Amino acid sequence: MVYNLHNTKMKPIQIKMRAVPAFMFNLAGIVLVMGAMKTIQFGLSVYPYADTHLSFSDNVKKLSLVQQAMAMPDSLQDWDQKDLEILLRQPQVKRDEKIVQSWHYHGESCALDIYFDGKKTNPDYVEFRPLSMNHDIQVQYESADAGTMKLYCLKDVLEAQGVDTPASYARQPLPSWESPYKKLGA
Numbered sequence: 699m700v701y702n703l704h705n706t707k708m709k710p711i712q713i714k715m716r717a718v719p720a721f722m723f724n725l726a727g728i729v730l731v732m733g734a735m736k737t738i739q740f741g742l743s744v745y746p747y748a749d750t751h752l753s754f755s756d757n758v759k760k761l762s763l764v765q766q767a768m769a770m771p772d773s774l775q776d777w778d779q780k781d782l783e784i785l786l787r788q789p790q791v792k793r794d795e796k797i798v799q800s801w802h803y804h805g806e807s808c809a810l811d812i813y814f815d816g817k818k819t820n821p822d823y824v825e826f827r828p829l830s831m832n833h834d835i836q837v838q839y840e841s842a843d844a845g846t847m848k849l850y851c852l853k854d855v856l857e858a859q860g861v862d863t864p865a866s867y868a869r870q871p872l873p874s875w876e877s878p879y880k881k882l883g884a
Contacts, residue, residue: 752784760784764856768863771826771848774812778819782812787859798822804829805854826851 749757763785766773774782782801789801789812801812813823826848856863 749787756784760861764861764863767852767856768849771845771852772824774852775821775824777821779814780819782821785861786810786855787861803855803859805851805856805858808851808854810851810855 749760752760759781763777763781767785777785786801786803789803791800791802793800793802797816799814799816801814803810803812807829809827809829811823811825811827812821813825814820815822828847828851853863
């Protein structure tokens with residue numbers, strides 16, 4: 699295609715425009731489809747562990763928070779309320795007093811208490827404790843160090859809240875196109 703542009707003081711200028719080769723459109727389409735497939739693949743990898751009450755971005759963040767919490771249970775003291783709610787969901791008991799707010803979570807054998815100063819978003823104190831009614835757990839904790847107890851309590855509370863932990867990921871079946879019964883019949 700040729701366009702003629704007229705300049706008042708100079709000669710007409712001719713600009714030749716070339717058509718964009720078709721392979722460029724094909725390449726752009728392939729890149730777009732591949733990007734969409736990667737996004738869908740990532741979304742599907744998050745889906746089995748997703749909470750329906752959280753947005754997609756909060757579900758992705760929750761996976762990261764679970765990993766951080768399992769690596770260092772003491773790090774919960776540095777988190778803000780929003781991150782704690784994403785990880786632990788709503789507390790089973792929430793008490794508001796004049797200067798302190800407390801959140802209480804419990805599992806089968808452990809409890810987690812989080813205390814906030816009325817104006818702060820980060821907890822002032824986080825306590826992991828075994829429930830005294832469970833004698834077997836008490837005996838286990840007498841021989842365990844504090845870090846092991848905190849990790850065990852955190853896992854117990856998370857599982858009671860319905861939050862998958864790396865330990866519970868292993869118990870879930872991985873999606874597969876092959877039937878596990880196919881090999882039994884052969």
